[in-house]
Amino acid sequence: MKDIAEQIFLAGVDAVLPEKLIRSQVKLSGDFLHLAEWEFPLSRFRQIYLLAAGKAAAAMACEMERLLGDRIRDGHIITKYGHGRALKRLTLTEAGHPVPDAEGVKGTQRMLDIARKAGENDLVVCLLSGGASALMADLPEGISLDDLKRTNELLVTCGADIAKINTIRKHLSGVKGGELARTLFPATTVSLILSDVVGNRLEVIASGPTAGDRTNFADAMDVINSYSLKEKLPASVLHHLQKGVAGSIPDTPKPDDPIFQNVYNYVIGSNSTALRAAAQKAKELGCTTEIVTETLQGDYTAVADYILDTVENYQRPKRAKPLCLLFGGEPTVKVSGNGKGGRNQHLALYLATRISPKKRITILCAGTDGTDGPTDAAGAVIDDKTVSNALERGINPYQYLNGCDSYHFFQQAGGHIMTGNTGTNVMDMIVAIGED
Ligand SMILES: Nc1ncnc2c1ncn2[C@@H]1O[C@H](COP(=O)(O)OP(=O)(O)OP(=O)(O)O)[C@@H](O)[C@H]1O
Ligand SMILES: O=C(O)[C@H](O)CO
The missing domain is CATH 3.40.1480.10 (MOFRL domain)
Incomplete structure (x- = not known):
């Protein structure tokens, strides 16, 4: 029976391989990129960029690269060590997970550099999957990489669920909690999302880089208090969150923010x-x-x-x-x-x-x-x-x-x-x- 159980598990995994999911749901016919009920006339866009993060990022990017070929102007992928794949046009960083590291910081910087280039007439394809919250590592002012590492170590071992963990991560980042969409605005953004979250909540998966965030700094502090993390967290992190609660740091963009008007988030596969x-x-x-x-x-x-x-x-x-x-x-x-x-x-x-x-x-x-x-x-x-x-x-x-x-x-x-x-x-x- 152990073998049977394993065969059943493997059949499940096989069905959610990114190449299969993308091949069956994203189609290119002539000039049009089709996805669910949407179609995007590619020649309408000046440039196409691709950004990917997560454990499945390289596999997803390979398939999109196969589909879009040299229409992609530039793109960068961040994935976990050992999860990289050979890519033709896109650059890739392998980085630390579940605890972020310096490679993640460099890769995220490169991602943001590309994001800043995107303008009104450009299309940005984002490929998001689980693990991205740790892999995308950016450092808010005053927070060191060691502080971010310590914070993540505490978060992933404290017993909090991923929605709560990511409430904190979203408030310590210029990429998560819709902040990537803010940087990309007013470009058209299409995010293909592989969900590793119960209920497929867009703002939780990968900490929702292109999704409106319903949580705020006060919610982040609530998580810290309920898991007794206050005394253990680095002072710089606590200070940042407290400044957020006091209103001296802008909160993450909320779902009704106009920056999301050109953002198409689509879950291509889930549990x-x-x-x-x-x-x-x-x-x-x-x-x-x-x-x-x-x-x-x-x-x-x-x-x-x-x-x-x-x-x-x-x-x-x-x-x-x-x-x-x-x-x-x-x-x-x-x-x-x-x-x-x-x-x-x-x-x-x-x-x-x-x-x-x-x-x-x-x-x-x-x-x-x-x-x-x-x-x-x-x-x-x-x-x-x-x-x-x-x-x-x-x-x-x-x-x-x-x-x-x-x-x-x-x-x-x-x-x-x-x-x-x-x-x-x-x-x-x-x-x-x-x-x-
Ligand atoms: N010694 C251990 N025994 C039991 N569980 C552990 C142990 N060490 C770590 N974990 C659990 O492993 C989890 C992190 O591992 P893993 O990388 O599989 O997480 P993940 O949730 O899949 O990551 P992500 O959500 O970022 O994709 C933590 O939730 C932690 O509770
Ligand atoms: O990266 C993350 O935040 C988790 O894997 C959930 O998507």
Whole structure:
């Protein structure tokens, strides 16, 4: 069943590869670029620029470069280390993620230099995907790179969900929270967005560089207070946010701002695209299948209870086919200690400790981007025997769980899902298979 679960997961990932998504939804016919209900007559534009950021940026850019060829005047891509691809006309920076680094600062500077060149009669194609918030690193006045790094480290480990994390990131940037659109105005901007966010909220994905922001500086301070980050944050960051609350720094542009009148934001793929393909594969493999949710979020312990409860109590005829339940989303883990892991491996290990030994259940938890937390694993697959087998071999799952060291647990006990970097990113998938 572990192999079956992996095949189902991989079918989901395959359906959200950027080249497939762009090829099927963005068409060029003669002079016209077609996207959803819009068409853009390319010869009307003086110049075409391309800007891309995120874990899927290079794969997305390759496909757009293939489509638009030498019509692109200039463009730059920022992606995570190891996620680059060979490009013909566009330049690329590989940078730090989830903690920003100096390369990210340089790449963002280059992006902004291009953005500033765009004028009223130009078209700018933006390709945005998850990871972009960390990869695009710009430094507001008075904030050093070390301060930004420390802030991001605190944010990604404090247990806050991505909407809350990005509320802060948007208020520490001249690119996020619609600020890129502000720089690009009045050029026509078309953003193709690969969503890795529950509910596909444009202002949250990649911190919404071309989307109007509904949050403000006071909301950012609220997040800091509710996660007790005030004492831990660098003074420069706190000072910047406090100045924002006092009104001495302009807030991010809001959705009704006229700068968005020429901006076309379009989500080309999301977790639900992957779940539908996974469900199709599960049916082909002979399972009774259901997509339970694409909005899993919240603390991993509550998420685990929900998954187990759903699998264990699912009503179906006896001796029917195996049951495959699919879940999508992004649970959160409050990390403590110096262990190595990711939220999928951590959730999988926790689930292993919670499955009733009387049930025959297999569960795979993995990130569609192929890298779970700061590890080279996409996630892990467990079953009702994982804990007993490990204990027999002298490997204590509870110790690894408490130390947030799930990676080393699966390295010893087996169960890692290793895909390598997939070139896409639409959150996490959980494949749960139950047998009678
Ligand atoms: N030792 C650990 N155990 C469990 N989870 C961890 C551990 N270290 C980091 N994490 C989790 O990994 C997450 C960051 O990893 P990852 O790069 O997969 O995030 P991501 O959310 O996919 O990034 P992005 O949203 O920017 O694409 C954090 O949410 C953090 O809680
Ligand atoms: O980059 C980010 O902000 C997250 O991946 C959500 O899109």
